[in-house]
Amino acid sequence: MQTYFPSAPDVVSMAIQRRPLLAAIGSGVAVGLSGCAALGADGGSGPESSGETVTLATTTSTYDTGLLDALNAPFEERYGVTVNTISDGTGAAIETGRRGDSDVVIVHARSQEDALIESGDAINRRDLMVNDYVILGPSDDPAGIAGDDDAVAAFEAIVDSESTFVSRGDNSGTHTRERDIWEAAGLETAEFGGWYRDAGQGMGAVIVQADRTDGYTLADRGTARSMATETDLEVHVDGPIDGGPALLANPYGIAAVNPAVHDSVHYDLAMAYIGFVTGTDGQAIIEDYTVEGTQLFVPAALTEDPEFGQYVPETWDGSDGDE
Amino acid sequence: MLSPLVVDAPFEWHYIRSIIRVSLYVSLTAVVLSTLFSLPIALVLGFTEFRGKTLLTSLINTGMGFPSVVVGLIVLFALSNDGPLGSWDLVFTPEAMIISQFVLAAPVITGVSLAAVGGVEQNVRDAAYAMGGTTVDVALVTIKEARYGIATAVLAGFGRAISEVGSVLIVGGNIAGSDGTSVTRTLTTAIQLEARQGRFETAMLLGAILVVLVLLVNAIVVRLGNGGGRYR
Numbered sequence: 001m002q003t004y005f006p007s008a009p010d011v012v013s014m015a016i017q018r019r020p021l022l023a024a025i026g027s028g029v030a031v032g033l034s035g036c037a038a039l040g041a042d043g044g045s046g047p048e049s050s051g052e053t054v055t056l057a058t059t060t061s062t063y064d065t066g067l068l069d070a071l072n073a074p075f076e077e078r079y080g081v082t083v084n085t086i087s088d089g090t091g092a093a094i095e096t097g098r099r100g101d102s103d104v105v106i107v108h109a110r111s112q113e114d115a116l117i118e119s120g121d122a123i124n125r126r127d128l129m130v131n132d133y134v135i136l137g138p139s140d141d142p143a144g145i146a147g148d149d150d151a152v153a154a155f156e157a158i159v160d161s162e163s164t165f166v167s168r169g170d171n172s173g174t175h176t177r178e179r180d181i182w183e184a185a186g187l188e189t190a191e192f193g194g195w196y197r198d199a200g201q202g203m204g205a206v207i208v209q210a211d212r213t214d215g216y217t218l219a220d221r222g223t224a225r226s227m228a229t230e231t232d233l234e235v236h237v238d239g240p241i242d243g244g245p246a247l248l249a250n251p252y253g254i255a256a257v258n259p260a261v262h263d264s265v266h267y268d269l270a271m272a273y274i275g276f277v278t279g280t281d282g283q284a285i286i287e288d289y290t291v292e293g294t295q296l297f298v299p300a301a302l303t304e305d306p307e308f309g310q311y312v313p314e315t316w317d318g319s320d321g322d323e
Numbered sequence: 324m325l326s327p328l329v330v331d332a333p334f335e336w337h338y339i340r341s342i343i344r345v346s347l348y349v350s351l352t353a354v355v356l357s358t359l360f361s362l363p364i365a366l367v368l369g370f371t372e373f374r375g376k377t378l379l380t381s382l383i384n385t386g387m388g389f390p391s392v393v394v395g396l397i398v399l400f401a402l403s404n405d406g407p408l409g410s411w412d413l414v415f416t417p418e419a420m421i422i423s424q425f426v427l428a429a430p431v432i433t434g435v436s437l438a439a440v441g442g443v444e445q446n447v448r449d450a451a452y453a454m455g456g457t458t459v460d461v462a463l464v465t466i467k468e469a470r471y472g473i474a475t476a477v478l479a480g481f482g483r484a485i486s487e488v489g490s491v492l493i494v495g496g497n498i499a500g501s502d503g504t505s506v507t508r509t510l511t512t513a514i515q516l517e518a519r520q521g522r523f524e525t526a527m528l529l530g531a532i533l534v535v536l537v538l539l540v541n542a543i544v545v546r547l548g549n550g551g552g553r554y555r
Contacts, residue, residue: 055415064520069501076501084506086415086496100404101414204521227521264404264412 053082054269057094057102059173061203062252063087065222065296067289068106074285075276081269090173097122097255100262103270108173108252114313121262122255124271126278127310129286129297132239133177133248134224136207137163137216139234145216146236151247152185154237159187162195164215166206169198173250178218181247207231220250222296229292241298251300253310254278278302338503342529343536346509349417350485353424354432357484358477361429365436365476366462370448380437386430387483391423395490398423402494415496417507423490428480435479439472440465474548478541485537488515510536 062068063085072083086096090109097105098121105122107113116122135145135154143161145154158165167189168175182189189196197215199206203223210217211231219227221239238244254274259267276282278301286299368379400406402414402422413419443465451464466473488511495507497516508516510533517526 060519073501082500084415084496084498084500086498088496099406202519202521205519208521208523223520230521262404264409 048080049076049082050080052080052266052269053084054104054266054273055084055086055102056104056106056273057086057088057092057096058106059090059093059108060087061172061174061220061223062106062108064202064204065220065226065289065291067222067286067297070289071277071282071285074281075273078276079269079272081272083273089170090176091171097257100257100265103257103265103267104254104273105257106252106254108250109176110251110253110314113253113255114315116255118313120260121258123258124274125253125255125311126274127300127307128252128254128278129283130241130249130251130300131221131297132241132244132250133174133218134221134235134239134244135216135237135248136210136219136224136233137236138214139232140214141234141236142214143216146234148237149243149245151181151237151245155181155187156185158216159185159192162193164195164197164210164213165192166197166199166210166213166215166217168203168206168218169200170202172203174203174218174220177248177250181218184247207233221294222291225294225296226291241295252297335503338499338505339529339532341499341503341505342508342510342513343532345417345505345507346485346511346533347536349420349491349509350424350481353421353484354428354477354481356421357425357428357432357480360425361433361476361480362436362466362473363462365433365440366465368433369437369440369443369465380434383430383434383437387434389427389430390489391427391487392489392493394426395423395493398426398490399494414494415498415507417495419494420491420507420509423494424484424487427487427490428484431483432476432480435476436469436473439469439476442472443468470548474544478544481540482537486511486533488512 056068056072058068064087068083068085072085076082086102087093088096090107090112093102093105093107094109094112094116096102097116098119100121105113105116106128113122113125117125135151137143137145142163143154143157145157148154148157167178179189195215197209197213199209201209203219204227206217207219207223207227208231209215211233216236217233221241224233224235227233237248239248239250240246254277256267256270256274257265259265277286280302283299283302286297287295289296368376398419399414401408402411402419403409404414413422447468448461448465451461456464488509491507491509492512492515495509495512497508497512498506499508500506505513510529514526514529514533517523517529
C-alpha cells in the first residue's frame with residue numbers, strides 16, 4: 001500500500017492554493033448575510049427606534065390569534081420601543097415572569113396570576129380583555145349537544161355517548177378550563193375510556209386531530225374561528241360572547257414584573273405597554289380585531305366604575321400581603 | 324400562504340429571509356466556535372494515553388445524544404436574570420442560542436473527529452516529526468490525513484445544530500417582530516409554530532427550505548474537500 005508523506009511545506013502550499021476559493025466563499029457568505037441584515041433594517045419606515053426593548057411573556061393561544069402583532073405595531077410606532085413577544089404554555093409564561101426574564105405578562109389563568117402577585121413577583125395587575133371558549137364537534141353531533149347553554153350538561157352528554165373527545169392535555173389555560181368543567185360535573189378523566197384522548201399539543205393541532213377523528217374538543221374562539229375553513233367541525237356550544245354559559249368565559253389579565261424583586265426589568269417600558277393596551281387606543285384595537293370576520297376579544301379594561309377586584313388576588317382577605 | 328392572518332406578500336418573503344438569516348447565523352457561528360474548540364481536544368485526546376481515556380471517550384459519545392431541551396433549560400437557567408450569568412443579559416437573544424447549540428454540537432464534533440484522528444497511521448506522524456515538523460505541523464498533517472472524517476464531524480455537528488428545535492426554542496423564545504422580522508425565530512422554531520397552529524403544509528414547506536439549506540452547506544464543504552484531491 002502506498003503511503004504519502006506530506007511535508008510541512010507541502011501542507012502549507014496546499015493551503016495557499018486553496019486560499020482564493022476559501023476567500024471567495026467567505027466573502028460571499030459575509031456579503032450575503034450583511035445584505036440580509038441591511039434588508040432587515042430597511043424593513044421599518046417608522047420613527048427612530050430608541051434601541052430599547054420590552055419583553056412580553058404570553059400564552060400560545062393568545063399569540064396565535066395574531067392580536068399581539070396588531071397591538072404591538074402601533075405601540076412600537078408611538079414609543080420607539082421594540083416589543084419582544086415570547087409565547088409558550090401558560091405555566092411557562094408565568095415562570096418567565098417569576099424569573100424576571102420578561103417585563104410584562106399576559107395570561108388567562110387568574111389563579112396563577114394571583115399567585116404571582118402574592119409572591120411579589122408581579123404588580124399592577126389589570127383586567128385586559130375577555131374572550132371565550134366554544135365546544136367544537138363533528139357536524140352530525142353524536143352526543144346531541146348542539147345549542148346547549150350548559151357546558152357541564154354538554155360534557156356529561158359527551159361522556160354518556162362515549163363520543164371521541166380530544167383534550168389539550170398540556171396544563172394550558174384551555175386545558176385548565178376543561179378540567180374545571182369535568183370537576184363541576186363531578187367526573188374523573190382518569191376513569192374515561194379510550195374515547196378520551198390526551199393530545200398534549202397546541203390548540204390548532206388538537207382541532208385538526210378532533211376533525212380527523214370526528215371528535216369533540218374545547219377550543220378558544222380565536223383558534224376555532226381561524227381553523228374553521230380548514231376543518232369540518234362545527235360550534236355546538238357557544239361561549240358567553242354569543243350568549244353561551246358563563247363557565248366558558250376566558251378573562252385575560254396583564255401585569256408588570258416587580259422591579260424591586262428583579263432589578264433588571266424595564267419597568268417603565270412595561271408600564272408604558274400596559275398603559276397603551278389598557279387605554280383607549282389599545283382597547284379600541286382589541287375591540288376591532290377580527291379573524292375571518294369574527295370579533296375575538298371583548299375589551300375589559302376601560303370602566304367608569306372602579307373595579308377593585310382586578311388589582312388584588314381573588315381570595316384577598318383585606319390584609320397587607322406581607323407574611 | 325404563510326398565515327390566514329397575514330395579508331401582504333412582501334411580509335412573507337421578508338419573514339422567511341429573516342428566519343433563514345437567524346438560523347444560519349446561530350448554527351454556523353455555533354459550529355465554527357465548536358470546531359475551534361473540539362478539534363484541538365480531539366487531536367490531543369487521540370494521541371495521548373492516560374487512565375480514564377476510555378471513560379472520557381464514552382462521556383463524549385454520550386454527550387452526542389444529550390437531549391436538546393435539557394441543554395436549553397440548563398443554559399436558560401444559567402443566563403436567566405435570576406441565574407448566575409444574568410448580568411450578561413443574554414436571555415432570549417441569538418447569542419444565547421449560539422451558546423446552547425455550541426454545547427450540543429461540541430460532543431458530536433469532538434467524538435467523530437476523535438474517531439477520524441485515531442485512524443491516522445502512526446508512521447505518517449513519525450515521518451512528519453522526522454522531517455523536522457513542529458507539533459503544530461504534525462497536527463496539521465494529522466488533520467489533513469483525517470480530513471474526510473473531520474469534515475464528516477463538522478457536518479454532523481452542523482446537522483445537529485441547525486435541525487434542533489428544543490434548545491433554541493427555550494433559550495431564544497421564538498421571537499419575531501410584528502412586521503415579520505425574526506429576532507430569535509429560526510426555521511425549526513418557525514416549523515414548530517406552524518405545526519402547533521395546525522398549519523401543516525406551511526410547516527412542511529419550511530422544512531423543505533431547511534433541507535435545501537443543509538444540502539447547500541454540505542455541497543460547499545464537499546467541494547472544499549475535493550479541491551484537495553487534485554494535489555495527490
